[in-house]
Amino acid sequence: MPLPDEEFSSPNLTVQQWNIGGTDLGIVWEQNPGQYGIFFGDSYGRNFKPFEPKPNDASGEWRCNFLAFSTDTDLEDGLSFSGVATDNKGEAREIIPGGKDKSGKGDWTSIPTAAIRANGKDYVHYFNMRNWRHWDTNYSGLYRSADSGITWGPCIDVKFSSNSYFGQIGYFKKDGYIYMIGTETGRNTPARLARFREKDIERQKRYEYWDGIAKRWIRGDEKRATVIIDDKVGELSFIYNYKYKKWIIAYFASARYDITLRMADDITGPWSEPYKLVDSKEYPQLYGSFFHPLSSYGDELYFLMSMWKPYNVFLMKAKLLKN
Structure with missing residues (x-):
C-alpha cells in the first residue's frame, strides 16, 4: 500500500511495519551466505x-540511516526484507547517530557509503555531514557490529578527514584483501584505490594506496593514491564478476546525469570508457547505484538505485552480454 500521492507500491510494507515512508541509497553486503544487510540513508x-x-524536509520521524535485512536470493521478483533493526517500539531505528543540526555549522546527518563483513564482524563506512550545500563534512569513519547487525559502535581508530580521498567509498573482498575505491565527498572528484588485509580493517595505518605512477602499493599515506578513474564520480559500488573475470564499477556521474558503468581486467586499471547503464531521461533525478552481491556470479547485474522524487530506492537489473 503506497503513501498518499505515491505512484509506486511498497512491496516490503515499510510504512506499516517499520514506519519508513521515504529513504535513499540501499547499500547491500553479504553477512553470511544467503543473508544480507542493507543500509539506507536519511529516512x-x-x-x-x-x-x-x-x-528530505519531512518535519518529523527523521532517522539519519536505518538497516534492513534480507534472506532473498531470488531477485527476479524483487528484493524482500526479512526484518529491520528496530527500537523498543518496533520501528526502524537510527544506527549511526546524526545530530540533525541544519545550521550548516555542526552535525547535520550521518550517511552510510559502503558496508562489508570482515573477521566475522560487520562494518559500515559513513560520512558525517556538516553542510549539504557544498558537501562539507566533519569527517568519515567506521561503525562495527559484532552480533550480525543488532548493536553497533564506532571504530575510534579509523577516521578520514573532511578532504580525504576516501570520504565516500565502495568495498569488495577478494584474494585476502579488502579493496576500497574512494572519492572525496560529493560528486565532482575522480576515484582512487586502496586495499588492506581483512584483519587490518580497524588499523588504518596499515591501509595501502595504489600509486599508479610508481606502479606499487604505498602503506599509510593516502595522498600517494593516484587517480584510477578520471571522471566526476558520485556514489559508487564495485564488484568482481567471477563468470566474466572482470572488475565492474557503477556510479552516479553528475556531468552526464546517468549511472555509469566501467570494467577492468585488473583492479588497478586501465578501466574501460564509460557506458551508460541508466539514463536520467528514463529515470529522472536518479542517483546512487549499489550492487547486490549476487551480481558477482552470473549474467545479471542487480543494483539498488535511488530517485530523488519520489525519494525512494528501486531494485534494478541489467544483463551482461559477451562481446
Missing part, C-alpha cells in the same frame, strides 16, 4: 510526502 516516517519540493 522519514508515515508523515512523508514523496513529491514535496524538497523530499
Whole structure:
C-alpha cells in the first residue's frame, strides 16, 4: 500500500511495519551466505510526502540511516526484507547517530557509503555531514557490529578527514584483501584505490594506496593514491564478476546525469570508457547505484538505485552480454 500521492507500491510494507515512508541509497553486503544487510540513508516516517519540493524536509520521524535485512536470493521478483533493526517500539531505528543540526555549522546527518563483513564482524563506512550545500563534512569513519547487525559502535581508530580521498567509498573482498575505491565527498572528484588485509580493517595505518605512477602499493599515506578513474564520480559500488573475470564499477556521474558503468581486467586499471547503464531521461533525478552481491556470479547485474522524487530506492537489473 503506497503513501498518499505515491505512484509506486511498497512491496516490503515499510510504512506499516517499520514506519519508513521515504529513504535513499540501499547499500547491500553479504553477512553470511544467503543473508544480507542493507543500509539506507536519511529516512522519514508515515508523515512523508514523496513529491514535496524538497523530499528530505519531512518535519518529523527523521532517522539519519536505518538497516534492513534480507534472506532473498531470488531477485527476479524483487528484493524482500526479512526484518529491520528496530527500537523498543518496533520501528526502524537510527544506527549511526546524526545530530540533525541544519545550521550548516555542526552535525547535520550521518550517511552510510559502503558496508562489508570482515573477521566475522560487520562494518559500515559513513560520512558525517556538516553542510549539504557544498558537501562539507566533519569527517568519515567506521561503525562495527559484532552480533550480525543488532548493536553497533564506532571504530575510534579509523577516521578520514573532511578532504580525504576516501570520504565516500565502495568495498569488495577478494584474494585476502579488502579493496576500497574512494572519492572525496560529493560528486565532482575522480576515484582512487586502496586495499588492506581483512584483519587490518580497524588499523588504518596499515591501509595501502595504489600509486599508479610508481606502479606499487604505498602503506599509510593516502595522498600517494593516484587517480584510477578520471571522471566526476558520485556514489559508487564495485564488484568482481567471477563468470566474466572482470572488475565492474557503477556510479552516479553528475556531468552526464546517468549511472555509469566501467570494467577492468585488473583492479588497478586501465578501466574501460564509460557506458551508460541508466539514463536520467528514463529515470529522472536518479542517483546512487549499489550492487547486490549476487551480481558477482552470473549474467545479471542487480543494483539498488535511488530517485530523488519520489525519494525512494528501486531494485534494478541489467544483463551482461559477451562481446
